[in-house]
Amino acid sequence: MWTVVGFLGGGIVGLVLVLPRLRFLRPRRVLACDLCQRRHRRLLVAMVLLAALSVTGFGLRASQKARELPACVADVSISEGRRVIDPQVPRRGSLRSTVRSVLTAPVSGLALAFAEVRGRGLCSVGDPPITLAFVPQSKDHPGSMVGEVFLSSPTPRINPVRAAMLARHESRHVDQWAVCSTIGGIGLLPVAYLVDSTVYPGSENHFEQSAGLDAGGYAPPPHPPVGPRPWAVAFWVAVVLVIGRRRIRWAVRTLVRRHSTHAPDRCPVHTPGWT
Numbered sequence: 401m402w403t404v405v406g407f408l409g410g411g412i413v414g415l416v417l418v419l420p421r422l423r424f425l426r427p428r429r430v431l432a433c434d435l436c437q438r439r440h441r442r443l444l445v446a447m448v449l450l451a452a453l454s455v456t457g458f459g460l461r462a463s464q465k466a467r468e469l470p471a472c473v474a475d476v477s478i479s480e481g482r483r484v485i486d487p488q489v490p491r492r493g494s495l496r497s498t499v500r501s502v503l504t505a506p507v508s509g510l511a512l513a514f515a516e517v518r519g520r521g522l523c524s525v526g527d528p529p530i531t532l533a534f535v536p537q538s539k540d541h542p543g544s545m546v547g548e549v550f551l552s553s554p555t556p557r558i559n560p561v562r563a564a565m566l567a568r569h570e571s572r573h574v575d576q577w578a579v580c581s582t583i584g585g586i587g588l589l590p591v592a593y594l595v596d597s598t599v600y601p602g603s604e605n606h607f608e609q610s611a612g613l614d615a616g617g618y619a620p621p622p623h624p625p626v627g628p629r630p631w632a633v634a635f636w637v638a639v640v641l642v643i644g645r646r647r648i649r650w651a652v653r654t655l656v657r658r659h660s661t662h663a664p665d666r667c668p669v670h671t672p673g674w675t
Contacts, residue, residue, distance in 0.1 A: 402418050402419060403415065403419065404451070405418065405447050405448055405451045406418035406419060406447055408450070408451035408454045408455065408506075408585075409446070409447035409448070409449075409450035409451040409454065409585055410447060410450060410584060410585040411581060411582050411583050411584045411585045411588065412582065412583050412584070413583060413584045413585070413588075414447055414450075414584075414585055417443060417447075418443065418444065418447055432665070432667060433662075433665065433666055433667035433669075433670055434665050434666070435666065435667075435670040436667055436669075436670065450585060450586070450587070453506070453510070453586070454506035454585070454586060455506070456506075456509065456510070457505065457506035457507060457508065457509030457510040457513075457586070458505045458506045458509055459509065460509030460510070460512055460513050461501075461505040461506070461508045461509035461512060461547075461548075462505065462509075464509070464512050464522075464531075465501075469522055469523055469524040469531065470523050470524070497529070499578070500548070500574055500575060500577075500578040501548060503577075503578040503581050503582055504547035504548050504574060504577045504578050504581060505547070506547075506581070506586050507546055507547035507577060507581065507586045508531070508546065508547030508548045508549050509547075510546075510547075510586075511533065511546035511547055511549035511551060512531070512533065512549055514535070514551070515533030515534075515535055515549065515551060518535045518536060521533075521534055522534075525563065525567050529548075530545075530548050530549070530550055530567065530570055530571060530574060531548055531549045531550065532549075532550050532552060533549050533550065533551050533552070534552055534553070535551050535552070535553065536553065545570045545573040545574065545577070546577075547574065547577050547581075548574050548577075550570050565614070565615040566615065566616065566617070568612065568615050569611045569612050569615035569616035569617075570611070570616075572610060572611035572612065573607070573611050576589060576607060576610070576611070577589055580592060592607075593605075593607055595636055598629070598632040598635070598636070599627055599628045599629060599632040599633060599636070600625075600626075600627035600628060600629075601626055601627060601629065602618070602619075602622075602626070603618045603619050603620060603621045603622065604621050604622070604625055604626060604627045609621075646669050646670060647669055649672075650668050650669045650671075653668075654668070
């Protein structure tokens with residue numbers, strides 16, 4: 401059971417966090433430390449909630465896949481809200497398309513739920529296909545790829561060549577979502593993208609470079625480069641130090657004193673000071 405919950409909640413990282421603490425990773429230390437027990441319980445609750453969210457998103461995505469979507473037509477104004485069904489018979493999905501659809505289904509379903517509440521309609525484009533959902537957004541924000549769903553604000557007409565290039569760009573983002581969801585669950589890519597975009601802004605963002613700057617409508621990277629920005633590096637280093645401060649303290653104490661003691665009802669990691 402916890403294998404499924406750990407993977408659905410946090411991917412491979414979720415398995416590492418949940419299962420070793422239950423079976424392999426120093427169970428005596430966890431049982432002997434009050435803080436370890438409380439943190440472990442909070443971790444399990446978080447994994448259950450994330451797993452439930454993933455299952456909900458998967459179900460929403462499966463229900464949307466069960467109905468046929470019209471093909472997006474590039475020469476029709478999205479702002480008019482019209483949708484035209486492609487008369488061609490849709491091609492059968494490849495194995496790659498099927499695998500990434502399964503891996504991104506949880507986050508895609510959550511994006512679809514938002515689109516159904518706020519949106520103006522859905523259509524399908526590209527090969528492998530992605531779903532376009534039109535939602536009210538600011539005019540200077542072209543859209544965001546969430547799983548296999550591109551949340552886009554209503555825009556004027558776009559020519560077929562530009563539409564094909566944009567579809568290829570966003571399809572690469574879907575691959576990124578599939579890989580990151582497998583490694584760390586539905587929250588890994590947003591966090592990684594946020595960190596990367598603060599350290600390497602704009603066209604220097606590695607996720608956008610990997611997806612293709614020209615196809616995504618980005619300008620070439622500046623020369624000389626802007627990133628890495630010192631303030632962003634300092635900020636994220638500080639975040640890591642705050643999160644891992646207890647283990648850093650324990651490691652330094654162990655290195656200096658060659659052994660680690662701990663207070664009653666506390667493990668060495670959660671023992672403050674140098675006693």
